[in-house]
Amino acid sequence: MLDLVEAVAARREASDPDAATVLRGLSAPQKSLPSHLFYDARGSALFEEITRLEEYxxxxxxxxxxxxxxxxxxxxxxxxxxxxxxxxxxxxxxxxxxxxxxxxxxxxxxxxxxxxxxxxxxxxxxxxxxxxxxxxxxxxxxxxxxxxxxxxxxxxxxxxxxxxxxxxxxxxxxxxxxxxxxxxxxxxxxxxxxLLKDPSILIPAYDDAQGVTAAFNLNMLERINREFDADFDRSRFRHEARFNEAEGRVEMHLVSLRTQRVAVLGRMFSFTAGETIHTENSAKxxxxxxxxxxxxxxxxxxxxxxxxxxxxxxxxxxxxxxxxxxxxxxxx
Missing domain, CATH: 3.40.50.150 (Vaccinia Virus protein VP39)
Known part of the structure; x- marks a missing residue:
């Protein structure tokens, strides 16, 4: 049965560039997901809401x-x-x-x-x-x-x-x-x-008080579940925006709140508490x-x-x- 699951995942990975990117990203030492997956119908609507926020x-x-x-x-x-x-x-x-x-x-x-x-x-x-x-x-x-x-x-x-x-x-x-x-x-x-500026201005633009950006980030997990046969529980992750001074960019991450395992296209991925999925860069x-x-x-x-x-x-x-x-x- 395991061999069959692996075969199905391998076929999907070979035929679907997004599937390949998701599996590769979650297999890396610093887990990541491609930011273009934010923009399903729900994500696009949330981003439009973000653009109207005072902080953004x-x-x-x-x-x-x-x-x-x-x-x-x-x-x-x-x-x-x-x-x-x-x-x-x-x-x-x-x-x-x-x-x-x-x-x-x-x-x-x-x-x-x-x-x-x-x-x-x-x-x-x-x-x-x-x-x-x-x-x-x-x-x-x-x-x-x-x-x-x-x-x-x-x-x-x-x-x-x-x-x-x-x-x-x-x-x-x-x-x-x-x-x-x-x-x-x-x-x-x-x-x-x-433009590059003080993190006190940058971070609120990516972590607003109303939690819209957090919902936008977490919505990616819902899309992964729907399109890549995954079982992420979004309540076990939180949104985090951080400033990477060395790279001159704001980064968005999803932080695992506990040790857990998640299935994606039949493959299992382990998370430790505090481990993150890097979902977006925003260079300044x-x-x-x-x-x-x-x-x-x-x-x-x-x-x-x-x-x-x-x-x-x-x-x-x-x-x-x-x-x-x-x-x-x-x-x-």
Whole structure:
């Protein structure tokens, strides 16, 4: 019977990249789960709730920056361009640009959440009835795919929310390089990056008093149970946000409250009390550090906007496609 269980797990692991990532992550000395698994329908709804919390400054501050910068961004966007958004979610921030970009040929949002894409498309159809919306369901790190008639048009990339901070430095460099290659030479990318600041400001943004972020983090265990035949008991874990000073990032973890064993796809994983599952990174950048990261991936910084309190930054980058394999450590 055990051999049969192992065979089933092996087949699922071979055919499903997410299953392979989950099993590999839970087998590592520092257990981990991929952060994109946050965003099932429930997780997407919880994240939208997080963005409205007082403690969570990034959405509020970035929205204000975009509102101020949008006319300048629009003024440099050519007629008939395609706006490509990576990890679009609800597309709420995008409306700030869309209302100032009547010259667009289309808006192409990319997201892993089908419900988020469907809801955003329906809402945008009501607000911008003449706008062509071409959503893509999937990982925004995959090669960019556009309909043939849009693939020949100039492109403006949009990557708000400091999602770039969810990646390690090598991963972020690789992702930005693939964006440059996919958008093409001469394309521009408008990207949000959270700025390095005191942990007394950072930690509450990822561990709010109402417990919404905790629910968001713990919801991943419910998804693992549902999609990977697991038996996590979420009451045996708690949410924790911590600042990793050496890496310049906030980390989210799920902390085991007791010694326990959990089955995932028929395989057993042991936890000691206090052991954690690392679920997300959120890197914070200095201005110099982010510009160096962008340059190492083939982008030239053109314009930067920062709020008066110095909490958040929005950058306009221009693509210069090249070989992105090289590059050393990026300072934050």
């Amino acid at each position: 400054y990034p959405t509020r501050v970035e929205t204000a920056i975009l509102d101020e910068a949008a006319p300048q961004i629009a003024g440099r966007t050519p007629q008939g361009a395609v706006l490509v958004e990576y990890g679009s979610g609800s597309s709420r921030k995008t409306e700030i640009l869309l209302e100032r970009l009547p010259q667009l040929a289309a808006y192409a949002p990319i997201d892993v959440s089908r419900s988020a894409l469907e809801e955003a498309k329906a809402r945008l159809a009501r607000r911008f009835p003449s706008l062509r919306v071409e959503p893509t369901l999937g990982d925004f790190a995959a090669p960019l795919r556009l309909p043939a008639d849009l693939a020949i048009r100039p492109r403006l990339g949009f990557f708000p929310g400091s999602t770039i901070g969810n990646f390690t430095t090598p991963e972020a460099r690789d992702l930005l390089g693939r964006m440059a290659a996919g958008l093409g030479a001469g394309a521009r990318l408008v990207i949000g990056a959270d 950048y200095s201005m110099r550090g982010f510009h160096r990261l962008a340059a190492s991936a083939g982008w030239t910084p053109k314009r930067t906007w920062i709020d008066r309190a110095g909490l958040f930054s929005v950058h306009e980058l221009a693509a210069e496609v090249q070989d992105f394999a090289a590059g050393g450590r990026v300072e934050r």
